[in-house]
Structure formats: C-alpha cells, structure tokens
Amino acid sequence: MSASILSAPHFHNEEAAYEFVEKRIWPNGPVCVHCGCYERIGKMGGKSTRIGTYKCYDCRKPFTVKVGTIFEGSHIPLRLWLQGIFLIASSKKGISSNQLHRTLGITLKSAWFMSHRVREAMRSGDFTPFGSGGGIVEVDETFIGHDKSIKPKGVKKGRGFHHKNKVLALVDRATGQARSMVVDDVKAATLAPLIRENVAREARLMTDDASYYTKLGREFASHGYTKHMQGEYVSKIDRQIHTNTIEGFFSVFKRGMKGVYQHCGHHHLNRYLAEFDFRYNNRIALGCDDTERADRLLKGVVGRRLTYQTTSPRGAVAQA
Ligand SMILES: [Zn+2]
Numbered sequence: 001m002s003a004s005i006l007s008a009p010h011f012h013n014e015e016a017a018y019e020f021v022e023k024r025i026w027p028n029g030p031v032c033v034h035c036g037c038y039e040r041i042g043k044m045g046g047k048s049t050r051i052g053t054y055k056c057y058d059c060r061k062p063f064t065v066k067v068g069t070i071f072e073g074s075h076i077p078l079r080l081w082l083q084g085i086f087l088i089a090s091s092k093k094g095i096s097s098n099q100l101h102r103t104l105g106i107t108l109k110s111a112w113f114m115s116h117r118v119r120e121a122m123r124s125g126d127f128t129p130f131g132s133g134g135g136i137v138e139v140d141e142t143f144i145g146h147d148k149s150i151k152p153k154g155v156k157k158g159r160g161f162h163h164k165n166k167v168l169a170l171v172d173r174a175t176g177q178a179r180s181m182v183v184d185d186v187k188a189a190t191l192a193p194l195i196r197e198n199v200a201r202e203a204r205l206m207t208d209d210a211s212y213y214t215k216l217g218r219e220f221a222s223h224g225y226t227k228h229m230q231g232e233y234v235s236k237i238d239r240q241i242h243t244n245t246i247e248g249f250f251s252v253f254k255r256g257m258k259g260v261y262q263h264c265g266h267h268h269l270n271r272y273l274a275e276f277d278f279r280y281n282n283r284i285a286l287g288c289d290d291t292e293r294a295d296r297l298l299k300g301v302v303g304r305r306l307t308y309q310t311t312s313p314r315g316a317v318a319q320a
Helices: 014-025 078-090 097-104 108-122 188-198 211-217 244-259 266-281 290-299
Strands: 041-043 054-056 136-144 165-172 177-183 204-208 222-226
Touching: 014 078, 014 290, 078 097, 078 108, 078 290, 097 108, 108 266, 108 290, 136 244, 165 188, 165 244, 165 266, 177 188, 177 244, 177 266, 188 211, 204 211, 211 222, 244 266
Parallel strands: 136 204, 204 222
Antiparallel strands: 041 054, 136 165, 165 177
C-alpha cells in the first residue's frame, strides 16, 4: 500500500509548507519582492522571527514567499492553504466552503475567503484562440441557476431561460481545452464578438442549429451543426459534427453547481467557471493527476491577490 497523499509533511508542518511553496514560486532561489534582487538575500533565523522570513541586503527589507500571492495577509496557516488547494484541485465537482470549514477546522468565513482566492488562482491567463491550425472547435451555451438581477417579464415567471444565468463555452477538440464565460444574453450581437476573439479563423466550428450561429459560422473555415431541435446530436452526414465534448463539460459543471455549490450569485459565476475550466483543462485524461493539478494550481497563486471586500459579499455565508 502506498502512503496517503495527505500524509506528506507540507500538509502538516508549517516550515515544510513554506519550503514546498518556495520551491515552486522561486525555483531558482528566493527573489526580493520589493526590489527584484536575488543575489544578496539571507534567511532570517531566531525564535522571534516568523517562519519563512528572508531579508534582502540590497533594499534591507524583509519578506516571505506569501507577499504578492493569494496567501498575503491571510492568518490561515500555509499548511492548511495547501490542504485546501489539494482538496479543491482534486474534487471533480468542487468542494463547498462549508466542507472546507469542517475538514480544515477553519471558520466558515475563512473557508469562504480561501475558496474564492483559490478560484482566482485557477483563472487562466491564456487567451490564445482555439482551433489554431485548422482544428475543430465546439461552441455551445447553457442556462443555469437564476440571475436575480433580471426581473421576470409579465406572467411567464419562472419559465424559459430568460431569468437564468447564461454561459457560453468553447472546447478545442485537438488540445482538449475548454474556455467558458458568463454572457448577458444569447443574441448574435453578444456571442459573435466573443467567438471571434476566442476562435481562430482557420478553425472548423461545430455548433447546434441555433439561429445566432448561422451568419457567424461563415467567418470560419467551415461550420458544422447538428439539428438539436429535431433531436439530432451527431450529424448523420459527418460523425465529426457534434458538440458532445462540450456537453460533457457542462454536465460536470452543472452537477457541481447544483450538488456542491447549490448555485451562486450572478456576480460570482465567472469565478466558478474558472474553477471548472481549470480542472477540466488539467484532467487525468490529459495526463494530469491530482498531485500535478494541485501543483499547477499553486503556480497560479502569484499576482492574484484579492482584497477581503471583493471576496466577502453580502450573503456570502448563505451562498457558500
Ligand atoms: Zn530588495
């Protein structure tokens, strides 16, 4: 029997936790966060010094690896952050703040704060268009939860999708990467610029037969679509024409949002999408296991600092 992943020292020992993070953020040794110097840096010792404190002898200022990351200003021990990151990275449908609160033994407020910061670290900075080199790109949209900022129209309250949050997603079939975003509506005028920005002209576009894709489809190398309204999910003419890869992505996202997060406010939805995109794009089918996924997540903690205000909205606890 192999040892439990959770028994690794960096999950239990604060010094080991710092060393673990330092090795990933400073692969070539400590760098002064104040002046960028890396030559004249010393590790501070002594009983009164906080763990992981370095001093730069160029600018004479102290710093730790937490400065400029999502960990900055947090009182949660680094080893618990690493536990949280591992749990979030390895839970396919996500993990609620309530669960993190109980499992890590931190307050619900801290757990909420932690999970939103970790989501921020999962945000991809990659805007490379999908389908570069003529690959297939699936595009589809889905409706989820309730956008409370939209007032119901007339007597049709609760029916249709008008009042729901709308999500647009793209999958590059060659690389297996997904990119999703919240959209205000599913009109051609809204979707077209987003698709143009995220899909290469030489790509082969795959959608359903929704009218808003018809005109836009002509801007790409080819446009295949299935007749969803007639119950066709894979084209009878060409088996490559379908959006089933994206349906798979939406299915995990929806099960997570319903079962784990019990929906969330419109203003937070993009953060949850970043979380589901991240796990999907770093999944085992692409050779990325739980440990590697947590490692990649950790590389995203730099430069993603949020203030407390942006992560604790009204009713935060109820939504957690
Ligand atoms: Zn310095």
